[in-house]
Amino acid sequence: xxxxTQTPKFQVLKTGQxxxxxxxxxxxxxxxxxxxxxxxxxxxxxxxxxxEGTTDKGEVxxxxxxxxxxxxxxxxxxxxxxPSQTSVYFCASSLDPLGYGYTFGSGTRLxxx
Amino acid sequence: xxxxxxxxxxxxVQEGDSAVIKCTYSDSASNYFPWxxxxxxxxxxxxxxxxxxxxxxKDQRIAVTLNKTAKHFSLHITETQPEDSAVYFCAxxxxxxxxGTGTSLTVIP
Numbered sequence: 001x002x003x004x005t006q007t008p009k010f011q012v013l014k015t016g017q018x019x020x021x022x023x024x025x026x027x028x029x030x031x032x033x034x035x036x037x038x039x040x041x042x043x044x045x046x047x048x049x050x051x052e053g054t055t056d057k058g059e060v061x062x063x064x065x066x067x068x069x070x071x072x073x074x075x076x077x078x079x080x081x082x083p084s085q086t087s088v089y090f091c092a093s094s095l096d097p098l099g100y101g102y103t104f105g106s107g108t109r110l111x112x113x
Numbered sequence: 114x115x116x117x118x119x120x121x122x123x124x125x126v127q128e129g130d131s132a133v134i135k136c137t138y139s140d141s142a143s144n145y146f147p148w149x150x151x152x153x154x155x156x157x158x159x160x161x162x163x164x165x166x167x168x169x170x171k172d173q174r175i176a177v178t179l180n181k182t183a184k185h186f187s188l189h190i191t192e193t194q195p196e197d198s199a200v201y202f203c204a205x206x207x208x209x210x211x212x213g214t215g216t217s218l219t220v221i222p
Contacts, residue, residue, distance in 0.1 A: 099204065
């Protein structure tokens, strides 16, 4: 029973490179989320998907795109990485948009040089 | 109106003392209030939650209280131990889900 699985766990990118962070959940949750967490800071919502087939911007969407591939998978793409995107990225899922059963993945530590 | 205000941002207590973290909100539609603990380098994990029809919930050394009239809820940790040192986040759910800004708790042995 894996819960929320994120890949990769660590990544170093050069400025301007692109990459996709993968997230999958096996809890039959409807809603999924991407957050970033900078050192000493709280969680900032990048994008979320309230249900399969929908995506919406969160607090800090600029520089990112997302795809809700199916009910299980929600990916985050950086088209042209910038040093300001150096952060720890967490994927999360919940049973519904109200947040019941909110569960986080283990995080991806991304460094852009 | 959507944000959750969380105080204090940092808290240091002596081992064995109690720690209290408070969150306030303004959306009266909020009906679910979870608390998360994030240890250094790890993911946030749910430690306790409370729904709007309950005023208090306790789980061993951790308790959460809710005052819907005043729109605030609090996390209480008694007999603190060094392993309680972490960042704690409150959250509320109404029409959407919102996190507080976090409290860094340090328990001094």
